[in-house]
Amino acid sequence: MPVWLIPIVYTVVSIVCGLVLPRLENAYAVSLDLGVSAAAVLAALSAISSGMMALTGIVLSIAFVMLQFSAITYSPRFASRFARDPVLFHALGIFFATFTYALATTLWVDRAGGMGVPTLSAIGAVVLLFASLLVFGLLMRRLGDLQITxxxxxxxxxxxxxxxxxIDAGVARAAAVAGATPAEPVVQLLRHQGPPRYVQAYDMPALVALARRADGVIDMEAAVGDMLLDGSVVLRVLGGTGGIQEAELRRAVRLGSDRTFEQxxxxxxxxxxxxxxxxxxxxxxxxxxxxxxxxxxxxxxxxxxxQPLDIGRVADGDGSLHLAFPSxxxxxxxxxxxxxxxxxxxxxxxxxxxxxxxxxxxxxxxxxxxxxxxxxxxxxxxxxxxxxxxxxxxxxxxxxxxxxxxxxxxx
Known part of the structure; x- marks a missing residue:
């Protein structure tokens, strides 16, 4: 799931809970009388919701500072570590859930003048508040990651x-390959289409399976980390019958807007x-x-x-070469x-x-x-x-x- 969806999921779940739980509490008469007036509970829930809105703004400011600091002090490419940090998005999700749940619960406090106080639901809002404060403390510890060491x-x-x-896996693969890349004729050529993208990883099992099915060798022109421009050669199919579906080849080469550590x-x-x-x-x-x-x-x-660094050869089970890539x-x-x-x-x-x-x-x-x-x-x-x-x-x-x-x- 994309990280930006995490706060949305928290928010939707909290709204549903804030609307349904008080209704269930009222329907089944599951009430706990703590001797607190409806006005006091309403004031507490309003304070929780408004306070969490302010805290969420502070967290967003901290996130912005973290991104700016890492981009300016270290490297713009390193800023993505914080921009995609799941911990940050889970923290925002809990903050969103706290103030939306508290707001939804206020609708059921002394509803129609006779419902009274949904005590258990109000306690749930307080529990979420303490969870938010705990997550906020953990997020502050996360700032320690900005230290250069x-x-x-x-x-x-x-x-x-x-x-x-x-490297270790590549050494084992390359050792099992018989011979170098054959000088076979090019029977198929795949070019990149679309906006510039980085090669992030190869799906090696899928590429080997496609090459074995065509009884040929897939020779990757684009190395992991290369930028592909429109019309750039991605790979060539050497020898064999060719005829591999372009969609299958494209799915086996993962592209993205940034380089990654993988491969x-x-x-x-x-x-x-x-x-x-x-x-x-x-x-x-x-x-x-x-x-x-x-x-x-x-x-x-x-x-x-x-380590042996010539690892750009992959074979199938019988040792026949089916994939070559730059290393x-x-x-x-x-x-x-x-x-x-x-x-x-x-x-x-x-x-x-x-x-x-x-x-x-x-x-x-x-x-x-x-x-x-x-x-x-x-x-x-x-x-x-x-x-x-x-x-x-x-x-x-x-x-x-x-x-x-x-x-x-x-x-």
Whole structure:
């Protein structure tokens, strides 16, 4: 269910309950006399409904501040975390339910001058009020997620999870495939139609089933995270009989207006880099945040460093290749994570020291293999940037020192 429907469901249910429960209470004479006058109950219900309206406005203001803060301080792409947070919409739903239920219950207080007070229904309004206050307190705790440490840890956790799900599963799939993508003729071509959309995920079982049915191979042109424009090639069907229904192919490629973490290990790295380079902008000038982002980046790269990254092949049960899709290699990950931070961080000794520490750590982890050689070439690039920088010789010597804390200990 879309998150924006959550408050509507709460509101509709509360109105129904506010109109039906007092009627049932009156019909079955289920009444509890607490010695409270109808005027007092009416005043209490009116106060609850009007007060909750004001509290709802406060919560909406808090939500707006959270969105603005995350978009300006971290990344506009990260703001969607709060814009789609179910906790926020459930909180709004409970607030809406409280004041609509209280308003509906007031209609039954001393109805027609002789009904008296629907005591149990009035108690329900008080229970909803306390539930709303509890949810409001939990929502205030949610503001702690705006702290930079929590934000970076959240992105890092998402990255570790998508690496575990995507890379580990992809290694098992690719190991079972016999051979590379065949050089078969293109028998079918699928192009995107409509407004620009991001590729969010592949339905791999569905694509494999379609390719097996056509006795061919589906070669994806669009990688997860790519933007598709009108007329862009989405996929090609190689060999076989072709004739797969376009509607079936389109359903197997999920598109959306934003990138997601699902099946996209590059996206959490992209967000971490965004946070780092925004912190390095002259308007913010916070290199320590960039160093903290590099802590998470290095951890994710260490998890990728020893994994086979050529995972873009999927077979059916007998090992025959039926699906191929683009997957990033080690150079792609290095460029994504370090290029922009290197460019924007050349004026910060702290960032350069942390970059060298990350690269030396990866070099030590990889040893003398091809990926380790790429890391060494990148380290030479960093040292060349330090040499060409506007630093004096003393600052250059300081920048050449690797330090996991940036400016912590000379190693």
């Amino acid at each position: 929590n934000t970076l840890r959240f992105i890092g956790d998402q990255g570790r999870e998508v690496i575990r799900q995507t 996209d290990p590059k996206y959490p790295l992209r967000l971490l880099v965004d946070v780092a380079i925004k912190a390095l902008s002259p308007a913010i000038n916070d290199p320590t945040t960039a160093v903290q982002a590099l802590d998470q980046i290095e951890d994710l790269l260490r998890r990728l460093a020893r 990033p290699n080690w150079s792609d990950y290095l460029s994504l994570t370090f290029d922009e931070i290197r460019v924007f961080g050349t004026t910060s000794v702290q960032v350069l020291r942390r970059l060298r520490s990350a690269l030396l750590g990866l070099e030590d982890l990889l040893g003398g293999d091809a990926r380790g050689e790429e890391v060494r070439r990148y380290l030479v690039h960093i040292d060349s940037a330090i040499e060409r920088s506007a630093f004096d010789e003393q600052d250059r010597n300081a920048a050449r020192q690797e330090d996991p804390q940036g400016l912590g200990l000379t190693r």
